[in-house]
Amino acid sequence: MADVVGPGTGAAGAWHADGELLAVYAAGRLDVAGTWSVEAHVTSCAGCRELAGALVEPERLRRGRAELIATVDMPHTGVAERLLVRLGVPDHSARLLAATPALRGSWLLAVATTLAFAVLAARLGSGPDASLAFLTVAPLLPLAGIAVAYGPGIDPTYEIGLAAPMRSFKLLLLRAAAVVGAAAVLAAAASLALPGLGPGAAGWLLPALALTACSLALATLVEPLRATGISAAAWVAAVLVTVQQPGPSSVLFAVRGQAAFAILGLLAAVVVLLRRGRFESDRAFDTTPRFAVRRLR
């Protein structure tokens, strides 16, 4: 901003807010540090206060000071948070997402690295074998993200969050959507780099969504970490059981398998919706059958 100036511009010698500087301040063209200096100075210097009183309305001084304090206190925003706000996510929701461990730069880097290795293996490997490995690994990444997105032992503010009026289910869904979205973007980018897979490269997407929904449904019964572990183990077992030679291929990535995952995902989503009250306390008040209640800590 070329028309913004600092406090030294108009002041000479010992620092006082002279008329020129105050005029720049009154015009709203002083930078943050300069504005802060002027406002801090006039509160302690009677002469400058008198001068400022003639040039600047007291209400403007007060408002300017309040705005400055707000600016200085403004929470630090990371790249992900700024990106979310640019994409139209409200700033408070972006803040909630920014505190998600699974959306931290280090986590996303780990996901990207895993995918890069999977793609590298597919390019160097013997085609179908490696492609199947990629399709098996890709749905596990959002699952791992979900496991470290929310819950006791994961979210430091889990207990404070439970006692707050925001529905924990809303926070969970918000984070799950962001985690799955981020992992999906990375996996989609990685699948573009796969050799000769064609439309089959998207075969991981429906299983990823269905497994995520299943994890959330299971998390109404057991700890989120265990829920995602069960889903992941079930997925790997299903791939191993259904793998066919020669190929190798799996029915899971064929049309029938994909349709089954679509249905499974929808069913799991219904279970999550019906049992969402379970997320609102560490033991359900009235929504969980006694036999299914587990102690979480």
Next chain:
Amino acid sequence: MTTSALTAHPAPTVRARDLRMTFGRTRALDGVSFDLVPGVTGLLGPNGAGKTTLLRILATVSAPDAGSLEVLGLDPRRGGGRLALRGRLGYMPQEPGFHARFTAFEFVDYVAILKELHQRHARHQEVRRVLELAGLGAVRRKQIKALSGGMRRRVALAQALLGDPDLLVLDEPTAGLDPEQRLRFRELVSRLGEGRTVLLSTHQTEDVTALCHQVLVLHHGRLHFVGAPLELAGLAEGHVWQSQERHPGALAAWRTGTGQHRNIGDPPPGAELIEPTLEDGYLLLLGGDPVEEAAA
């Protein structure tokens, strides 16, 4: 379970009846009933007595296995009541977790979002207010990982004050504070207790003496006492004496700074009885036969 201390106040803000909670074979709460009224109530009890379980239930974090609870006229078992209640309570857990990279301001701001203060300007003003109230105005831009243990507890307290709640549930808020910090904390809580219901658990009987109009003593999941601090001290009336030597029959005895021994229990004939403190009453209560009600 009513006492003279309670009848002086008309409407209880918390009514707990026969609360029960078991973890495996452990009965964390075994039929706990009490009323709370505006003011500061202290919850005393040894480790494992069930204090944290009780506070978590009041903070709607946990649900009891059985019993009824009415808080600020709301029923936390119902979804609507629970949400409305969460909007009116502040909870400071025993071991609050922090996002270590957050500054004090960012952390409290984050909790303010969880408390659904969405309008940024108003939210930031409220965050500044509670940080000032907790004496953290000067360090609000410091990362939490750089703050001392006492400061962190104040950050945890600050978040509980967001939105000026009608009920404050504080789990061992004075743990780890040095004497000066404890004094400042007492000043703050005594101010907060004016017109609000504050329930705090503590191991410090001095905190209860200094702050509370009512005290609950929980032991093995059962309430052994509900009443005024003076009444708890009064339980030890005639049971505290001093002597040159430790009395072998005393429940507890220790050598004081004057060189005399302070004994608690059944005094021998001719013992030099002295004025009991709340701590004496508490020790006698836990060491002797349970007293179900406060002395009238």
